[in-house]
Amino acid sequence: MKKEELVSGLASSYGREKAEEIIDRVIVDAGLSLKSEYSKDELLHLCDAMVSGSDRLMPMIGRFLKMKVLLIKE
Amino acid sequence: MSTQFATAIKKGDESFEIGRAAAQEAHSKLGGGRVDLCLVFGSLSYDLHQVLRSIRSVIGEKAQILGASSCGEFTEDVVGEGSIAVGLLRSDEYRFQVRAASGLRQDVIQVITRIHEEFGDFLQLEGQTSIIMTADGLAGNGEEATLGASALFGVDTTIVGGTAGDELAFQETVVIANDQVLTDAVSVCVVKGPHSLFAGVQHGHEPLSETLEATRAEGSVLYTVNGRKAWEVWKEEARERAMAIGIDVDHLADPSEEGIFLIRFELGLETDAGYKIRVPLSRNEDGSLNFACTIPEGIKFRVMQSKKPAQVRSARRAAELAMEAAGGQEIAGALVFDCVCRSIILGKQFSNAVAAMKEVIGDVPLLGFETYGEICMDPLQFSGFHNTTSVAVLIPAA
Numbered sequence: 001m002k003k004e005e006l007v008s009g010l011a012s013s014y015g016r017e018k019a020e021e022i023i024d025r026v027i028v029d030a031g032l033s034l035k036s037e038y039s040k041d042e043l044l045h046l047c048d049a050m051v052s053g054s055d056r057l058m059p060m061i062g063r064f065l066k067m068k069v070l071l072i073k074e
Numbered sequence: 075m076s077t078q079f080a081t082a083i084k085k086g087d088e089s090f091e092i093g094r095a096a097a098q099e100a101h102s103k104l105g106g107g108r109v110d111l112c113l114v115f116g117s118l119s120y121d122l123h124q125v126l127r128s129i130r131s132v133i134g135e136k137a138q139i140l141g142a143s144s145c146g147e148f149t150e151d152v153v154g155e156g157s158i159a160v161g162l163l164r165s166d167e168y169r170f171q172v173r174a175a176s177g178l179r180q181d182v183i184q185v186i187t188r189i190h191e192e193f194g195d196f197l198q199l200e201g202q203t204s205i206i207m208t209a210d211g212l213a214g215n216g217e218e219a220t221l222g223a224s225a226l227f228g229v230d231t232t233i234v235g236g237t238a239g240d241e242l243a244f245q246e247t248v249v250i251a252n253d254q255v256l257t258d259a260v261s262v263c264v265v266k267g268p269h270s271l272f273a274g275v276q277h278g279h280e281p282l283s284e285t286l287e288a289t290r291a292e293g294s295v296l297y298t299v300n301g302r303k304a305w306e307v308w309k310e311e312a313r314e315r316a317m318a319i320g321i322d323v324d325h326l327a328d329p330s331e332e333g334i335f336l337i338r339f340e341l342g343l344e345t346d347a348g349y350k351i352r353v354p355l356s357r358n359e360d361g362s363l364n365f366a367c368t369i370p371e372g373i374k375f376r377v378m379q380s381k382k383p384a385q386v387r388s389a390r391r392a393a394e395l396a397m398e399a400a401g402g403q404e405i406a407g408a409l410v411f412d413c414v415c416r417s418i419i420l421g422k423q424f425s426n427a428v429a430a431m432k433e434v435i436g437d438v439p440l441l442g443f444e445t446y447g448e449i450c451m452d453p454l455q456f457s458g459f460h461n462t463t464s465v466a467v468l469i470p471a472a
Contacts, residue, residue, distance in 0.1 A: 012457035014141040015343035057368040
C-alpha cells in the first residue's frame, strides 16, 4: 500500500494536513522508515501502532485498517 | 418481483393507534401476507413501546424490526414531522436479522463486538452482506461505531444508516431493535442476499471561514479553536452570514436555537475528495462544543455554510451516485438517511430535495428520516460516518 493511500484515507477523519503529520509520526513510532510504499508486514506494524494511538478515533482506524491489510494478497 | 417494499406515514395523538394505522397501510400496499423486515422512524412525542406493540400486532411475530427516533420522517408521498413512518419489506431472495446492544458511550468496541457475536451462524449464510445501522445520535462516537462494524463484519461490507434524532431537543435519542427501544445503543440489521445494497452520499456545503485549528479537543468535545473558546469563534466566524439568514448569534434564546445555528455552520475537514463535514450539535457552559463524533485535537478545518440550491443539488447527487452503484439493477425501493440540517436550511422547500431524489430513483416506495449523522462506508476511505449529507440507499428487487 502506498503511503499516499494511507494519508488520503486518514484525511477523511483528520483533514489532509494533519493526516500527513500523523502518518509520519505513526511510521516512526512503528520503527519504520519514511518511504512511499509499505509491505503487508510493515502495514501490520503500522496498524498496531495506530491501535495504541493516543486519541479515541485512531485505535478504531487501526483495527479497521488491519482488517483491510489482512485481505491484501502479497 | 422477489423483493417488495411498501411505506406509510401517520400522525396523530394516540401512539398505539398511529403505529397500527401506519403498519396497516404499508401492509395493505404490500398486498398483505408475510413481512420480513420492518423499518420504523418516528418522533419521540409518541410512546415508541406502544407504537412497536401495535406494529407487531399487524406484521406478526417473525418480522425483524429496526428503527430510530428522528427529527422528521418522509415517504415517497409525504414529508412529515412529529409522525411515525413505517417501511415493510418482504423478500424471497434476501434474509434479514436485527440485533442491538447498549453501552455505546462507555465502550463502543464491546457494543459492536456483542452485536456481531449475536448474529452467529446468520453471517455464514450465502450471499453478499450489507448492514443497515442506527445508533444513538448523542453518544458522540458514530465514526467509531461505523469503523468497528466495518472491522468486525468485514471491510467489504456495505454499511448504511443514520444516527437517531430527538427533534433538536438534544436530550435523548433511541434506537429500535425488534421489540426493544434502547438509548445509548446501536441497532444493526444484517441483510444477506444476492446483491449488496446500493448507496450514494453527498453534502452541499462550502467553506465560510479561513483555516482554523482545533487547539484543544477531547473525544467529541471541541474546547478551543486557535486558542479561544470554540463557541466564541463559531459565533464570530458565522455572525454575518447567520444574520443574513435571520439568525442573530448574540440573541439565541435556548439550546434548540443554538443547535439550529450550529447545525447550519459545520466544521469542514479538507480531504482529497472535497470537504468532510462534522456537525456541532450543542454548546456547553464553558464555551466548548459537542460534536456528533470525535474531533481529534490539532486538526485544521474551516467553518462551513450551505445555501438552499446546494442542498437540493446534493440530495439529487446522492441519489444519482446510488443509481450509478446499482448499475441498472431493478430496484424495489429506497431508504434515505438525511441530516436534519437539510430540513432546517430548506424549511418548507425540504420536499424539493425529496422530489429531486425521487426524480432520479423513479417511481418506487421511499422511506427516510432526518438524522443527527449519516452512515455510508466508502471502501476507499477510513471513514463511514458523515454529517450534513443525504445517504440514498437502493434496495435491489432481486
